[in-house]
Amino acid sequence: MLRTLNQTHDPAARSWVESANMPDGDFPIQNLPFSIFRRKNTDEAFRGGVAIGDQVVDLGAWASQGRLSGVADEAARACAQPVLNAFFSLGPAAWGALRHALFAALHERAFPSDSNVLRDCLVPMSEVEHGLPAQIGDYTDFYTSIHHATNISRLLGLSGVSANFRSIPIAYHGRVSSLGLSGQRFVRPKGQIVPPGAQAPVFSPSLKLDYELELGIYIGQGNAPGEPIELEHADSHVFGLCLLNDWSARDIQSWEMQPLGPFLAKNFATTLSPWIVTMEALAPFRLALPRPPEDCEPLAYLHSERNSREGALDIQLEVWLETARHRAGNLPASQLSRTSFRHQYWSVAQMVAHHTVGGCNLRAGDLLGSGTVSGPEKAEAGALMELAGNASEPVTLDTGEQRSYVEDGDAVILRGYCRKTGFARIGFGECRGEVLPASAAR
Amino acid sequence: MLRTLNQTHDPAARSWVESANMPDGDFPIQNLPFSIFRRKNTDEAFRGGVAIGDQVVDLGAWASQGRLSGVADEAARACAQPVLNAFFSLGPAAWGALRHALFAALHERAFPSDSNVLRDCLVPMSEVEHGLPAQIGDYTDFYTSIHHATNISRLLGLSGVSANFRSIPIAYHGRVSSLGLSGQRFVRPKGQIVPPGAQAPVFSPSLKLDYELELGIYIGQGNAPGEPIELEHADSHVFGLCLLNDWSARDIQSWEMQPLGPFLAKNFATTLSPWIVTMEALAPFRLALPRPPEDCEPLAYLHSERNSREGALDIQLEVWLETARHRAGNLPASQLSRTSFRHQYWSVAQMVAHHTVGGCNLRAGDLLGSGTVSGPEKAEAGALMELAGNASEPVTLDTGEQRSYVEDGDAVILRGYCRKTGFARIGFGECRGEVLPASAAR
Numbered sequence: 001m002l003r004t005l006n007q008t009h010d011p012a013a014r015s016w017v018e019s020a021n022m023p024d025g026d027f028p029i030q031n032l033p034f035s036i037f038r039r040k041n042t043d044e045a046f047r048g049g050v051a052i053g054d055q056v057v058d059l060g061a062w063a064s065q066g067r068l069s070g071v072a073d074e075a076a077r078a079c080a081q082p083v084l085n086a087f088f089s090l091g092p093a094a095w096g097a098l099r100h101a102l103f104a105a106l107h108e109r110a111f112p113s114d115s116n117v118l119r120d121c122l123v124p125m126s127e128v129e130h131g132l133p134a135q136i137g138d139y140t141d142f143y144t145s146i147h148h149a150t151n152i153s154r155l156l157g158l159s160g161v162s163a164n165f166r167s168i169p170i171a172y173h174g175r176v177s178s179l180g181l182s183g184q185r186f187v188r189p190k191g192q193i194v195p196p197g198a199q200a201p202v203f204s205p206s207l208k209l210d211y212e213l214e215l216g217i218y219i220g221q222g223n224a225p226g227e228p229i230e231l232e233h234a235d236s237h238v239f240g241l242c243l244l245n246d247w248s249a250r251d252i253q254s255w256e257m258q259p260l261g262p263f264l265a266k267n268f269a270t271t272l273s274p275w276i277v278t279m280e281a282l283a284p285f286r287l288a289l290p291r292p293p294e295d296c297e298p299l300a301y302l303h304s305e306r307n308s309r310e311g312a313l314d315i316q317l318e319v320w321l322e323t324a325r326h327r328a329g330n331l332p333a334s335q336l337s338r339t340s341f342r343h344q345y346w347s348v349a350q351m352v353a354h355h356t357v358g359g360c361n362l363r364a365g366d367l368l369g370s371g372t373v374s375g376p377e378k379a380e381a382g383a384l385m386e387l388a389g390n391a392s393e394p395v396t397l398d399t400g401e402q403r404s405y406v407e408d409g410d411a412v413i414l415r416g417y418c419r420k421t422g423f424a425r426i427g428f429g430e431c432r433g434e435v436l437p438a439s440a441a442r
Numbered sequence: 443m444l445r446t447l448n449q450t451h452d453p454a455a456r457s458w459v460e461s462a463n464m465p466d467g468d469f470p471i472q473n474l475p476f477s478i479f480r481r482k483n484t485d486e487a488f489r490g491g492v493a494i495g496d497q498v499v500d501l502g503a504w505a506s507q508g509r510l511s512g513v514a515d516e517a518a519r520a521c522a523q524p525v526l527n528a529f530f531s532l533g534p535a536a537w538g539a540l541r542h543a544l545f546a547a548l549h550e551r552a553f554p555s556d557s558n559v560l561r562d563c564l565v566p567m568s569e570v571e572h573g574l575p576a577q578i579g580d581y582t583d584f585y586t587s588i589h590h591a592t593n594i595s596r597l598l599g600l601s602g603v604s605a606n607f608r609s610i611p612i613a614y615h616g617r618v619s620s621l622g623l624s625g626q627r628f629v630r631p632k633g634q635i636v637p638p639g640a641q642a643p644v645f646s647p648s649l650k651l652d653y654e655l656e657l658g659i660y661i662g663q664g665n666a667p668g669e670p671i672e673l674e675h676a677d678s679h680v681f682g683l684c685l686l687n688d689w690s691a692r693d694i695q696s697w698e699m700q701p702l703g704p705f706l707a708k709n710f711a712t713t714l715s716p717w718i719v720t721m722e723a724l725a726p727f728r729l730a731l732p733r734p735p736e737d738c739e740p741l742a743y744l745h746s747e748r749n750s751r752e753g754a755l756d757i758q759l760e761v762w763l764e765t766a767r768h769r770a771g772n773l774p775a776s777q778l779s780r781t782s783f784r785h786q787y788w789s790v791a792q793m794v795a796h797h798t799v800g801g802c803n804l805r806a807g808d809l810l811g812s813g814t815v816s817g818p819e820k821a822e823a824g825a826l827m828e829l830a831g832n833a834s835e836p837v838t839l840d841t842g843e844q845r846s847y848v849e850d851g852d853a854v855i856l857r858g859y860c861r862k863t864g865f866a867r868i869g870f871g872e873c874r875g876e877v878l879p880a881s882a883a884r
Contacts, residue, residue, distance in 0.1 A: 137618055137619055138617055138618050138619050140705075143702055162700045162701055164643075164698060164700065167634060167642070167643050168634060168643075168697075168698055170698070170701075170702055170705075171702070171705050172615070172702040172703045172704075172705055173614070173616055173617055173705070173709070174615055175580055175615055175802060176579055177579055177580050177664075177802065177803045177804065177805050177808070178667055178801075178802055178803055186667060186668060186801065187668040187801055189800040190799060190800055190801070191800045192606075192609060192610060192741065200609070200738065201606075201609050201610075201741065202741075203741045203742065203743060203799075222619075225620055225628060225710070225711070226628060226629040226881060227881075249800070252800065255606055255610075256606060256610055256612070257702075257703070258604045258605075258606065259585075259604050259612075259699070259703075260585055260612055260613070260614040260699075260703040260704065261614045261699075261701075261702040261703020261704070262614075262702065262703070263582075263612075263613050263614055263615070264796075264797075264799070264800035264802065265800075267615070267800070267802040268667070268800045268801035269667070299634065299643065299644075299645045301645060354706075355706075357632060357645075357706070358631040358632055358633045358691070358706035358707075358709070358710050359620075359628060359629055359632070359710035359711070360617060360619065360620055360706065360709040361620055362619065363619050366619070439669075
């Protein structure tokens with residue numbers, strides 16, 4: 001399904017929710033991202049909501065007012081559940097119908113009868129807390145930035161990226177249980193680490209704790225086992241994107257990962273932003289994903305004209321670090337890097353096509369990580385190991401502090417947005433995670 | 443929690459369900475394994491059941507008769523749900539209480555008032571179908587047989603097992619969506635394969651499809667993030683074991699697995715036996731897990747006297763192959779190999795302790811795979827790649843057919859049981875999976 005631009009992308013559209021019309025806001029009427037929420041400090045049931053300015057539309061409450069009909073009504077009612085899996089399963093026509101109904105009712109020229117009803121379904125964003133947006137059946141983490149792979153290979157003294165990188169959107173299975181939402185705080189992981197010069201491991205808190213800047217990709221509709229999703233149809237199986245921090249303990253990883261890949265180095269925590277920005281909202285920011293002419297052509301199941309023409313997404317991504325000193329001095333966090341998802345070697349559609357080509361089934365609500373997003377310049381690196389040259393060139397923060405890896409008390413904040421002339425700014429909110437000291441136990 | 447022997451292990455105990463008293467049966471009164479079931483070809487709800495001879499006890503129906511009390515009653519009612527997660531969450535005291543209540547009511551000397559009520563709650567096993575016993579939040583596959591690791595290393599031309607093998611119970615995250623129950627049929631996976639002598643991959647059905655004989659390990663109670671399960675307590679977090687076939691496409695695996703491990707080579711299908719044999723039923727078959735004296739001592743979190751003394755489990759495991767020719771001739775399947783889980787290098791408790799030591803949380807119903815179980819002798823190998831020496835010595839079946847890898851139409855059948863003098867035989871039932879030809883699509 002080709003995602004064409006439509007009225008919901010009109011940059012002139014404004015909402016009667018005034019806070020949605022701020023020029024640098026994340027959540028204008030053209031965005032309308034989804035999450036699961038409830039009012040903080042209550043026993044309310046978690047349910048689906050859509051962000052508009054500094055407000056959240058309670059979708060189930062809206063549906064119960066009887067102002068919706070047909071598939072939009074069905075979609076809004078599915079969003080009343082504590083996870084969005086049922087809504088995802090309805091498919092792109094239903095997602096689009098609900099988006100268009102919301103756009104119309106939130107528009108400054110909405111019928112008063114519509115806007116009055118909807119006004120009663122708004123909850124101030126400052127009063128809500130979030131739940132995981134889906135029951136995530138499986139989480140898969142990809143490795144699709146050739147700049148990240150090149151940087152890591154160089155830092156490890158390898159001759160280049162692995163021989164399969166330009167043939168395969170490389171991926172491995174991740175851990176669902178330790179996925180958390182923005183605000184996640186976790187204790188520094190411990191594990192087996194081989195000290196420099198030693199032969200045998202010791203048991204120690206990780207000394208090389210790092211973050212990885214990624215996008216999370218929510219599968220909307222899945223596929224049956226043995227029935228792969230073809231590249232041409234892959235985009236229509238994706239509901240939307242969020243920010244994802246794939247926390248990584250580099251020292252645990254380097255000792256454990258042969259021969260079967262990372263395990264404890266990754267499974268202690270992964271942090272997600274709560275809002276899912278829909279593929280429909282991102283449609284204006286698609287662009288060509290040129291393959292370097294010297295690279296091999298991908299195998300047929302990973303190759304299409306359309307993917308080459310508009311497989312990339314120009315999403316600006318930023319990493320910020322907030323230390324205890326920032327907090328004590330009430331200082332803004334320090335920006336560590338900034339890049340764009342446009343530089344990724346493999347597209348989201350290629351990830352989906354590859355994931356299923358062997359017969360594996362995806363299910364509604366499954367989560368994919370894009371892999372670390374690093375751009376071509378060193379300052380565009382998506383991990384601290386890259387920015388600090390494997391600790392050979394520590395990064396200096398605004399506070400004067402230096403960092404080669406993440407230290408106790410540090411919070412890493414990811415931000416993302418799309419912006420281009422002739423379109424409204426589409427924001428992702430933020431993804432914040434904080435490292436606590438290793439527990440005294442053991 | 444040390445699992446001591448008790449009356450439910452009494453080899454002289456017999457049931458009024460006569461089929462449970464067959465000397466070579468899998469499901470005597472000393473076993474009492476759990477599954478999720480319903481009557482075939484009905485719309486009945488799936489619910490929990492326990493095997494006794496050729497019958498299944500409908501636990502929810504039994505509880506509703508009001509003959510149970512206290513924690514056994516609570517446990518049986520939790521088993522009325524369509525998955526056993528809530529039952530698992532109740533913990534070992536509840537599991538034991540329900541087991542003891544079942545043992546008493548199924549015993550040939552049960553009160554007639556008890557046995558008469560229970561008789562009405564039996565469903566013939568021949569009339570049931572199974573569902574997955576739990577909502578499996580995460581599936582982790584280990585790699586804990588040093589004999590398997592040694593065989594594979596030799597076949598790949600490596601100098602030995604990886605340097606970390608004797609320090610780490612190696613594991614990676616697996617795929618939940620493609621887990622299936624005995625009877626699973628799946629199409630041969632396709633993927634990127636590098637033909638012999640070639641540099642670049644082609645897209646092809648796997649030509650090296652293999653099975654892996656494993657045990658599946660169901661987590662009963664989990665742990666909070668950042669709060670590891672200590673080795674001494676790890677066994678009490680495990681509910682029980684099943685048979686598991688970790689289907690593997692060796693040719694897809696060898697090209698894709700650097701640097702992050704197996705992905706499409708494993709995630710097309712994994713087959714489980716439906717019955718979970720409880721750790722309590724297996725208690726008589728614990729024995730010492732001697733560590734070769736020349737090997738390094740494990741780090742403290744993986745080391746305890748108790749684990750060395752009784753960490754191993756003497757579970758006999760068999761692999762059988764049934765081809766189309768067996769079926770056409772109405773011949774019994776050919777046995778490929780036989781070994782015991784006692785040879786595993788790392789214990790189940792060590793797997794649990796390692797999995798959580800970095801802060802990862804396990805949840806009730808999580809599944810671990812033991813890794814391929816291969817014994818010290820070549821005939822004890824748990825994968826066809828090992829038995830057939832990487833296709834250099836094809837295995838000859840009773841039918842005269844030869845196999846280096848699994849062919850279309852082949853069914854692989856795993857069986858397991860415990861037997862020793864002075865104890866009843868404890869069986870696992872069977873785990874059967876069948877390979878269909880690669881689909882014509884693509």
